[in-house]
Amino acid sequence: MAYENEKLPEEKVFKDPVHRYIHVRDRVIWDVINTREFQRLRRIRQLGTTYLVFHGAEHSRFQHSLGVYEIVRRIIDDGFSGRAEWNEEQRLVTLCAALLHDLGHGPFSHAFEKVFNLDHEHFTQEILLGQTEVHEVLSRVSPDFPQKVADVINKTYPDKLVVSLISSQIDADRMDYLQRDAYYTGVSYGHFDMERILRVMRPTEEQVVIKESGMHAVEDYIMSRYQMYWQVYFHPVSRSAEVILMKILHRARYLHETGYAFTQEPTHFISFFEKEFKLKQYIALDESVLLTYFQLWMEEEDPILSDLCDRFVNRRLFQYAEFDPASQYMKIGELMKLFQQAGLDPEYYLVTDSSSDLPYDFYRPGEENERVPIYLQMKNGDLRELSRMSDVVDAISGKRRTDHKIYYPEDILMDGSNLLHEEILEVLRG
Structure with missing residues (x-):
C-alpha cells in the first residue's frame, strides 16, 4: 500500500476538552505528530503572556494544532466527502496543512518575533522544506x-x-482557537455553535460557503471573535507582560553588543543578537529556555536587566494609562525628561503600545492583504456576501478598532514622596 494511503492498524485518539476526541487513522498524520518539530509545540503556549492574566491559559500550540486538524478532518470526511465540488485527492495535503500551520511559532510567539524582526510563517516554510523530521515524513508521500x-x-x-x-x-x-482560548481562560465570549456551522458549510470551486440558513450561527461566530480580541487577546495586563518581555530581550541584546560581562551568558540568543542563527538554533528555542534565562538574569549586576526579569518572573507588571498619539504626542517628550530626572531609563520604563483588529471585512479588490469575505449560499444557488444580508455583521464590517496604551512602573514612581514622581504621575494621568 502506498504510504499516502496507509492507515494505522487501529485508530488513535487524543482526549480533548474542546472537541472531546481527536481521531487519527492516517499513518502520515501519526508520523508527523511524533516528529521532534511538532512535539516542540508542546513547549510553546498558545496565548503567550496571557497566562499572567488568566491563570488557566497554559494550553499549547500543540493542542491547538491538533484541534485545527480535527475540525478540518470533520469538514472533509463528514461534510465534503462524496460531493462533486470536493476533490478527494486533496484530503491528505489539507489535513497536513491544518496540522502544521503553526509549526514555525517561536517562544512567546509575537513578542519574540517583534524583537528579532522574524516571521513565524517563514519558519513554518523552513521547517517543512528543510532538513527536519517533518520534511522527511512528508517526503515519503512524494x-x-x-x-x-x-x-x-x-x-x-x-x-x-x-x-x-x-x-x-x-x-x-x-x-x-476561539473555543479553546475561551475554555482555558474561563471566559464565555469565544463560544459559538460550531456544530451548526460545520453542518451548513458547503464546498465551491473558490472557497467554503455557508448555507443561508446558517447565517445566525456565523453572526455569533463573528461576534465571538470580536469580543475575544478585546476581552482576552488585547487585555492591557497581558500586553504589559509582553512589553516587559520584549524589553528584557532588547536589554540583553544591548548588553551583549556593548561587551557587558554576563554572569549567565546568553548562549542561546547570541546567534539571534548577531542575526546569524540557523534553523536548528531557532527550533531549539522554546518558552522553558527563555524562562530559565529570565530566572538566572534576575541575579545579574545590570540593574535594568535584573529588574525587568524579576518583574516578568514574579508578575510585577507595569501600570498603564490611555494614550492618544494623535493628540498627546507632546506628552512623550515631557515624560522622557521627567523619567530621566527620576533616574529611570525611558527606553525600558516608558513604553507605548498599540493593538488593532478588523473583526470582519468585505471584499476590497487590489488592497494589500485583501480578505475574501464570507458568502452565503441562497436557496437558488446564488452567493451573497455576509454583510449584505446581516445587519449585525454590517454594523462592524470594515471597521478597524485600535487601542493605544502607555506603560510605566507605577510602583517605583509611588515609592517615596519625591515631588518629581508626583509630577510624572500627573502627566501620565492627565
Whole structure:
C-alpha cells in the first residue's frame, strides 16, 4: 500500500476538552505528530503572556494544532466527502496543512518575533522544506509533497478551496482557537455553535460557503471573535507582560553588543543578537529556555536587566494609562525628561503600545492583504456576501478598532514622596 494511503492498524485518539476526541487513522498524520518539530509545540503556549492574566491559559500550540486538524478532518470526511465540488485527492495535503500551520511559532510567539524582526510563517516554510523530521515524513508521500503543504499554508496553493479551510475569515484555525482560548481562560465570549456551522458549510470551486440558513450561527461566530480580541487577546495586563518581555530581550541584546560581562551568558540568543542563527538554533528555542534565562538574569549586576526579569518572573507588571498619539504626542517628550530626572531609563520604563483588529471585512479588490469575505449560499444557488444580508455583521464590517496604551512602573514612581514622581504621575494621568 502506498504510504499516502496507509492507515494505522487501529485508530488513535487524543482526549480533548474542546472537541472531546481527536481521531487519527492516517499513518502520515501519526508520523508527523511524533516528529521532534511538532512535539516542540508542546513547549510553546498558545496565548503567550496571557497566562499572567488568566491563570488557566497554559494550553499549547500543540493542542491547538491538533484541534485545527480535527475540525478540518470533520469538514472533509463528514461534510465534503462524496460531493462533486470536493476533490478527494486533496484530503491528505489539507489535513497536513491544518496540522502544521503553526509549526514555525517561536517562544512567546509575537513578542519574540517583534524583537528579532522574524516571521513565524517563514519558519513554518523552513521547517517543512528543510532538513527536519517533518520534511522527511512528508517526503515519503512524494518528493513534492512538502512543497504542496507549504503552498497551502502560504496561501499560494492552486486549489483555493483547500486554502480557505486553513486560512479565511471562517476557517478551522479561528474556529479552534476561539473555543479553546475561551475554555482555558474561563471566559464565555469565544463560544459559538460550531456544530451548526460545520453542518451548513458547503464546498465551491473558490472557497467554503455557508448555507443561508446558517447565517445566525456565523453572526455569533463573528461576534465571538470580536469580543475575544478585546476581552482576552488585547487585555492591557497581558500586553504589559509582553512589553516587559520584549524589553528584557532588547536589554540583553544591548548588553551583549556593548561587551557587558554576563554572569549567565546568553548562549542561546547570541546567534539571534548577531542575526546569524540557523534553523536548528531557532527550533531549539522554546518558552522553558527563555524562562530559565529570565530566572538566572534576575541575579545579574545590570540593574535594568535584573529588574525587568524579576518583574516578568514574579508578575510585577507595569501600570498603564490611555494614550492618544494623535493628540498627546507632546506628552512623550515631557515624560522622557521627567523619567530621566527620576533616574529611570525611558527606553525600558516608558513604553507605548498599540493593538488593532478588523473583526470582519468585505471584499476590497487590489488592497494589500485583501480578505475574501464570507458568502452565503441562497436557496437558488446564488452567493451573497455576509454583510449584505446581516445587519449585525454590517454594523462592524470594515471597521478597524485600535487601542493605544502607555506603560510605566507605577510602583517605583509611588515609592517615596519625591515631588518629581508626583509630577510624572500627573502627566501620565492627565
